[in-house]
Amino acid sequence: MKTNRQKIKASGSDRAFDLINILILTLLLLLVAYPLYFVVIASISDPKLVATGRVLFLPKSFNLEGYKKVIQYSPIWVGYRNTILYTLGYTFVSVMVSMLTGFALGQRKLPGVNLFTGLFIFTMFFNGGLIPTYLLMKDIGLYGNPLIIILMGAVSVNNIIIARTFIKSTIPGELFEAASIDGCSYTGYFFKIVLPLSKALLAVLVLFAAVGQWNSWYNAMIYLKDDNQMPLQMVLRDLIVIQSAMSSSTEAATVGGDAAAQVYLVESMRYAIIIVSTLPIMCIYPFLQKYFAKGIMIGSVKG
């Protein structure tokens, strides 16, 4: 009797738990998703209706003016081109360096391996800071050179540790000894065995590097000076951060008449820009989702 009653009570409270759980998760889902959804519907609605708060749940009077404006605005495409080049270059360099270094630092028999590991780890704890780095880059001529965007930050100690741990834990060291008896060099082993066996690791490293570079603007702001070399995010910064700060303070004064229409159009262009610049990554990440947990777990727990 008693156990029976307990069971019923328990399942009742479990149902309540499930219900509350789903409710909270749904609320959270809406809180996270709504701003994103709103940007999408605002970008394809009549800017005036958006600005006056009449677009909340569904797009109203379908309008692609914002996108047209964005497509005609050439600095965005220059930025897009630069960002693609930087992302490809940086991702290649960064992933290659992480893999090569992670592999080499994982060889315990390598003389001096602890010294090298220490050399890398130390940079996680201490750095020269902005000003000394800036002055050095000016001295050696990397200031203003797009190469700096590809090289700076390509050594990520975190990624090296991820690579080292992954290779050590998934590829048995005996494999190399077997291969070396057959006359395989480290180079051959690395390219023919380690890289093909590290697909999950490569997926994580490529994703992290590519997203990081796609979204970065700080190094470009500090070390580049030519508008034609600026990455997409710098162009976006001018368009949606600096100018909206400006328009925020002048907005009140200009609402009314043609000036208002102009303000609305600029707003709509901003929504369109957000979509255009974020879409590539938004389309890619769900497919790599299964690798996230792995990458993060190796990186933070074992590091």
Added chain:
Amino acid sequence: MKTKTKLQASGQPLSLGRRIIQFRELYLFLLPGVLLLILFNYLPLYGILIAFKDFKVKLGILGSPWSEPVLKYFNRLFSMPMFPVILRNTLILSFYSLLAGFPLPIILALLINSSPGKHYKKIVQTITYAPHFISIVIIVGMINIFFSPSTGIIVNILHKLGLMSGNLEVLMTAGAFPHLYVWSGVWQSIGWNSIIYLGALSGVDASLHEAAIVDGASKLQRVIHIDFPSILPTIVILMILNSGSIMNVGFEKVFLMQNSFNTSMSEVINTYVYKIGIKEAQYSLSAAIGLFNSVVNFIMIILVNQLSKRLDQGSLW
């Protein structure tokens, strides 16, 4: 391990020179990383000297005279009226971020983990990860657009609900800056930061749950008495690691969110270094602030690592 001893036994011990030649390929593997490391991480260290010198660009780092007294720029830094302000702002932003941003991903992970629907779980995860991939520029742009004084959606909704009339001044109010900064950060990273806890939760032994169900434990009880304790070590370690960067508020978002109305709350150490260093070219003073910050961060990280090592041995097994 076994093969290692076998190989060593088969040949004579090699001299260091021989061994270096034997491993030359691996040194070649290390070369690109080490070169980049020297260029971007070690050579700049030498530039720290300028914090102790009256740096003149024309004279170079070595040629510039030592400042009189050597700690001149540090003295100037500590007596600056801006110094307590940027220190306070830095600490407010990081403590607030930690307080709001740390527990929520844990709760989210526990909720997702114990949620009944398999597909629903997946959807929640995919959607909550999305903001992590949006750039800081876009995030700040979205804040500016949403909170825009007369056309933003927030002001429009407030008007609709009759909670407010007129313009919304949030972006121009210094006091609102920390809230905007922290909660937009929570919005962006709650999903992503929950991944590590979900990973830890997936390692929880299923037999614990089965035994608890047999004993009549409810779901809530199992979350509190099984799930939470199992991820506690992860929580403790992440908590410690996070507190190591308490003096290190990221430059990018603060800088982008700054405007002339909110600097009293939004000027932090990193943005100030940029302002007086790159913009005003007061290199020595700026390098001194940078060095002060690096040293404090260094001490914090060392402390925190010691602590986590000790706990790691003590509390896990």
